[in-house]
């Protein structure tokens with residue numbers, strides 16, 4: 001079995017990244033985590049990657065200012081250098097340019113903390129509670145130019161309980177995120193082999 005080479009892009013704590021790294025340790029997993037890239041040099045997640053013996057690189061977006069595509073070209077060069085097949089966004093807090101999204105079409109996936117198409121964008125847990133929904137959850141989807149809108153690969157729901165705060169709901173959702181992201185990556189990697 002030739003494993004697909006995966007890059008994980010993060011901006012923060014990297015708990016989904018760790019879930020993917022753990023899953024990829026299984027002998028029969030069809031993907032290996034080749035590199036973790038962060039646009040935030042001091043992202044807490046970056047420090048955790050070294051411990052796992054995986055390459056970790058920061059590409060700070062700040063020097064690129066408003067030039068989104070120039071940053072994305074740098075990102076793309078790093079992905080090429082690591083011979084990446086699949087890109088997983090995991091708490092990567094930057095909108096990617098249409099150029100980048102087109103280039104990685106079908107091989108670029110994201111995890112979003114809601115049952116898409118409900119609650120695209122930020123503050124999903126707060127908005128779910130305010131809307132009074134009884135079910136909330138997480139979605140892994142292909143990335144398309146429109147934010148949080150691509151075809152869905154995996155989705156899982158959790159109940160919204162009386163007395164939930166955005167934090168308590170986020171913690172419940174995060175548990176299912178860590179289950180569905182490795183499953184979605186497995187499915188994508190297998191489909192590309």
Ligand code: GRF
Nearest residue numbers: 013014015016091111112113
């Ligand atoms: C997760 O809730 C993910 O769904 C969202 O950002 C958060 C990242 O958390 N896109 P972590 O960095 O994976 O811990």
